[in-house]
Amino acid sequence: MRRAVLTGLAVALAAGMFLQNAVVWGEETEAQRDRRMAWWREARFGMFIHFGLYSVAAGHWEGQPVKGISSWNLHTTKAPLEKYVPLKDQFNPTKFDAERIVRLAKAAGMKYIVITTRHHEGFSLFDTKYSDFDVMAAPLKRDLMKEMADACHKHNMRLGWYYSILDWYHPDYTPRRPGDNRPTDDADYGRYMLFMKNQLRELLTNYGKIDVLWFDGSWDPTFTNEMGQDLYDYVRGFQPGIIINDRLGHGDDRPGDFGTPEQYIPSTAPGEKGWETCMTINDTWGFKSQDHNWKSTATLVHMLADCASKGGNFLLNIGPAPDGTIPQPLVDRLEEVGRWLAVNGQSIYGTRTGPYRQPLPWGCTTSKDLDGGRVRLYLHVFDWPKDGRLVVPRIANAPRAARLLADFSQKPLEAAQQEIDGAQAICIDIGPRASSELDSVVALDIEGQPEMVAFRATATADGSLHLLARDADLHGEIIRYDGQPGRDSIGYWTRTKDWVSWPVRIPKAGTYQVEVTYGCAPGNGGAYGVEVAGEKLDAQARETGGWFDRATDVAGTVDVKKTGDQSVAVRCLRIKPGGHAVFDLHKVVLRPIVDRKPEEQ
Secondary structure (H helix, E strand, O other), X not given: OOOOOOOHHHHHHHHHHHHHHHHHHHOOOHHHHHHHHHHXXXXXXEEEEOOOHHHHHOOEEOOEEOOOOHHHHHHHHOOOHHHHHHHHHHOOOOOOOHHHHHHHHHHOOOOEEEEEEEOOOOOEOOOOOOOOOEHHHOOOOOOHHHHHHHHHHHOOOEEEEEEEOOOOOOOOOOOOOOOOOOOOOOOOHHHHHHHHHHHHHHHHHOOOOOOEEEEEOOOOOOOOHHHHHHHHHHHHHHOOOOEEEOOOOOOOOOOOOEEOOEOOOOOOOOOOOEEEEEEEOOOOOOOOOOOOOOOOHHHHHHHHHHHHHOOOEEEEEEOOOOOOOOOHHHHHHHHHHHHHHHHHXXXXXXXXXXXXXXXXXXXXXXXXXXXXXEEEEEEEEOOXXXXXXXXXXXXXXXXXXXXXXXXOOOOOOOEEEEEEOOEEEEEEEOOOOOOOOOOEEEEEEEEOOOOEOOOOEEOOOOOOEEEEHHHOEEEOOOOEEEOOOOOOEEEOOOOOOOEEEEEEEEOOXXXXXXXXXXXXXXXXXXXXXXXXXXXXXXXXXXXXXXXXXXXXXXXXXXXEOOOEEEEXXXXXXXXXXXXXXXXXXXXXXXXXXXXXOOOOO
C-alpha cells in the first residue's frame, strides 16, 4: 500500500457514522424506498462497462487464446501474480473518451451508466490512496472514474460504480484463487474489510453524486450477509439516496435494493423486489479480441422489451478495447437501438408489467395507466401475423383505441372484442406489413385495469391434455423458458426448489398415463415428480444425448379423482451427483387410459 490507511480516530469516526446511520436505514418506509427507487424504475435501460487489465490481455495469455470470459483471465489461466501485475505497465488507454461514451449511451436511449471501478483482479481505475495497484501507477496516470463522473454530471446521465468484493490481488483477501500460492497465515479479512471501506469512501466522497453501487463477488464463504448489511449501511451513510444491488451475501435474505440475473431474463416477473438483467452484447465481460459473436439489434430490442414487460431493467455491457476505444460493432448496435427508442420509447420508459404470465406467440406487452381509469397496453410485436390480424388473447376489457407508434399520422386501427377458442380476446387489424424490422409496437387503450380470462389447458377430443413449456407458470429465480427456434423448453433446472405448473381443466376422473418429453445432456439427470390434481408420482430422467435431443418417457400413471379446474406440477426432486440440471422440459401429456371389455366370441 502506498499511503497510510485511516488513523485510529478516523476509523472510530467512520464506525460512529455507520452505527448512527444503520438505525436510520432500518427505519426507511416503503414510501421512502419508492421515492428513492423511482428514477431507476423509470429508466429501464442502462449501460454496463467492463474495463481493466484484462482488457489489455484481450482474452489471451502468453500468446494463446484463453477460454471463458475476459474479465476472469487471471483466474482461468491460474497465472502467478508476478506475471499478471506487470500488465499495469501496458495499461495506457490514451483514447478512452468519457464524453464520447456518455454521448453514445444517450444516443442509445440509455438512462444510466455503471462502470467497473475495480474488478476481481484488484486493479483500481481510480486514484486511490490505499493501493499501489491502480491507474495512477500505470503509464496513463489519469483518474478514469473522475473523467466518467465529470462527463455524466455534465450530460445529466445517472452514474453507478461497480465494485468487486473479492480481490485476487490483495494479500488479506481469502480464499485464494487457483494458482495463487501465497501463504494465508498473516491474512486478515477484517483488515481487508477496512481497505474496502476506505476505497468505497473515496468513491462516494470524491466524485459528486453517485446513483448506483453495483457490488459483485460476494459468493466466497468468507463474506457473510452480516458483512453485506454492514457495507450496505456504510455506503448509504455517505450517499443516502443511492441504490444498491443485492450481491452482498448469500441466499434470499441477502441485503440489497434489486436483484441481478446475469446473462438471462427471468421467465416471469421475479416478485415485488426490483430486478435488472445484466447482459453482454457478445459472449464476454470485457474486451476479447476473438469474440465477434455480436447479438443482433433485433435481439437486443427484444431483450429490452422482454425485461420491461416483466417489470425489470436491462443493463447492457460494452467492453472498451485496450486503447480505450469502443469497438464499432457495439457502436452500430447501440445507435440502432437508440433510433428504435426514439420512436417507441414510451413503450419502455416508465412502464410496468403487462398482464400476461405466459409467453405470447407474437411478442410481449408493457403497460401504463392513463387518465380516466383507462390503461394503455403496449403490444411489442416481434413476429408480424401473416394475415395482418393481431389477436390479444384472454382479455375481457373493451378496446377504446389502437394505433401503431411508428405511424406518425396516428391513424387509428380497428379493434374489437371477439370470442376465440372459447375465451374473450381483442382482435386488431394491423395491416399486412410490419412498421419495424426490430419490434413493431401497437398502443392499445382499454377501459379499466386488464381483466384477464384465466388460461387453462383443456382436453383434446380424445380426452388427453397437452401441457407445453411455453404455457407453464414458472416458480423460482433460475429456471427459465427458452423460446428460441427448435427449443421451446424449460431449462436451467439447477435447483430442487424451482418448479413449474399448469392450470388445467380435467373433464373426467380415471387413470391417466403421464408422458414427459425432455432433453438431458450427458452427465445430467436425476429424479423428478409429477403432481396431477393432488395425485403424485416419481420418475427418473435419463441422458438423451443433449439438452435439445428429445426423448419421451412414460413416467407412470396417476388415478385422478378430482375433475374440473385443477393444476399439474413438475418438480425436480434430485439432481444426479456431478450433474448441473435434471433435464430440459419440452412438454407433458396426460393421456386417459380407457378400459376395453373383451369382444364377445
